[in-house]
Amino acid sequence: MTQFTTWDIVSNLLLAARWTVLLSILAFIGGGVVGLVVLYCRIARKVWLQRAANLYIELFQGTPLLMQLFLIFFGLPLMGLDVSPWAAAFVSLTLWTSAFLAEIWRGCVESIPKGQWEASSSLAMSFFEQLRYVVLPQALRIAVPPTVGFSVQVVKGTALTSIIGFVELSKASTIITNATFEPFTVYGFAALIYFVLCWPLSKSSQLLERKLNVAHHHH
Amino acid sequence: MAYSFDFSSLADYGPVLAKGVAITVELIVVGGALGVGLGIACAWAKALGPRWLRPIVSAYVELIRNTPFLIQLFFIFFGLPAIGVGLTEMQAAILAMVINLGAYACEIIRAGIEATPRGQFEAGASLAMSPIQTFRHVVLVPALQKIWPALTSQIVIVMFGSAVCSQISVEELTFAANFIQSRTFRAFESYIVATVLYLLLAVLLRQVMRGLGLFLFPRRRKTT
């Protein structure tokens, strides 16, 4: 039987972690873009758009991410689209992320005082101009800490994609465990790598939050 | 090519689904109760406990909140036997959920404790209560009441997370769906049914928590 050194284990885990990082980044960007669209629908002044956005948010927040992964992984092929685990992982994480980000951002937009909408209305700005020049610049500042905080959930969420066979850090851990029979070491190091990825994000979210609460000036 | 849905082939698997639902409920009831208990203990330790205990609790909370539940579960189920702690699937799943929820609940409850006015602690002390007594009788209930909605959301999230317990062969709802799809080859239908059941379970869980809240914080019933 081949002997595995601890370094063999760690280096293989790190190689697999690249995929965790890449998937996290892509899902976060994709989720941000889709999330903006959902946000726009959610706060638009069309009732049916708001309802559709609400339904979207509630569906993705109200069901397990694992089920969403399964439905997309098994569902898209039924529509004639052949999807790899990688594509299914990206699509479902993007949709899931977008729902949460849209909801986080909606809270930020709604925390902008009504007077800001009224003042910009009375200056003849259109809905889009109000958003673009008055509301979003203010909402964005308060949105940064919770958005960074949510990125931690995205990184952790990628672990579920191992279940549909995407080889990232968690899947690699299982594969390596099966070869080395050292689950304690392998899963311990895997947890450590996740921690190293997530903790700086958590911490900076907290620091940004604190900074925002202290700062009263806007420049 | 249009796909034709066929839920009828799932009809025979009602008992399988029912068992899955029952085990998911068991996981969240036991895991939820113990997890909130652990959360309360940790919140007390972090906010009011002895100084030496705080960094230990902080480390636990940070470690859990910054690693995926799946890895925590695998570590407990596959890893711990290597150091002589063997657990059944169900024990491992519940332990993982308790440890996971405990960390999140700790932060949520601590926020509630820290929002308690200083005067409450001082009033408790002036009535000759010990710090623990003040915490138990004066601080805890209003703190829980304040954060009850956030705690409810977190417990729902943990229930959704419990779907991965199927990966260590706990025969909960997702396991049932996996089982059915492997027999019927109706993957999409199987998971749709499971998803809808999760949705309903979440609605039910929120109602139960609301009811529990009304029971634990009866004063609120008058105002709302």
Add this chain to the structure above:
Amino acid sequence: MSLITITEVRKSFGQNEVLKGINLDVAAGEVIAIIGKSGSGKSTLLRCINGLETINHGSITVAGAQLAPDEVHLRALRLKVGMIFQGFNLFPHLTAGRNVMLSPMVVKKVSQKEAEAEARVRLEQVGLAHKFDAYPDELSGGQQQRVAIARALAMKPLALLCDEITSALDPELVNEVLAVVKKLAEEGMTLLMVTHEMRFAREVCDRVVFMHQGRVHEIGPPEEVFANPQTAELRQFLGQS
């Protein structure tokens, strides 16, 4: 011909009808004070004129622009009539100067250079040229309200609606804002103001409108309305304030 025409305007919030058929014509250059108890509908009337509230019945026209709930009509209306709020509502993320420049640039597509020149003129007009680069939270309430006036003026409106613009101010800051409004009145700006400053209304306004329970209860030149109230409600209101 009148600049603002308000005809049979009715407005309800749910079951509660707050405007019960308002008729009012305002001529160009006229200065009108709207007085009345809180809940009399006076602020709602002002907000309707600017399209911040929709109306259930009747019509409002400002210099040919008709109030209608779609964005095109609202924009046309709001280009003709500016509004000043009780709570200032300056944009906190922009300097005073940028507050004034924003709408001309994005709505009227004025160049940045022109907008800046205009903003300096307007801030000068309210006595705050030196605060061009200050952020709202660095200004006193009175100064913020004057910036808000400059911001509305930069859109070159035909009329200004002032909704209790001194009510949120400390007493010592009220006069600096009223002085600006008075100067605007003297320069011929059409003004419709909801106010509790009776002395100011008496000195500056051409007409006073007393609203009561959603109706125009009395209307006339200030010397008549204040000296010789016709109804018990107005007598009681004036006695209280």
